[in-house]
Amino acid sequence: MSATQVLEQIHKLPFEEQYQVFERLRDEFDPELTPEQVAELERRAEDALKNPGRGKPVEQVFAEIEERLRAKK
DSSP states (O other), X not given: OOHHHHHHHHHHSOHHHHHHHHHHHHHHOOOXXXXXXXXXXXXXXXXXXXXXXXXXXXXXXXXXXXXXXXXXX
């Protein structure tokens, strides 16, 4: 089965099951970060600490993502 076929099958699942597939894949994929990526993450973390009011609560971000995914159906 091709990756395209797998994705087509995943899109047919209810949202909750799609999310379970995502979590399983995310948990099994553990890439090593390059020094540049580590530096960028550290820069962003430092910026977030210096400017705490600029971000959004994670719950709001997840809700927005879920809303966009549901709208695609």
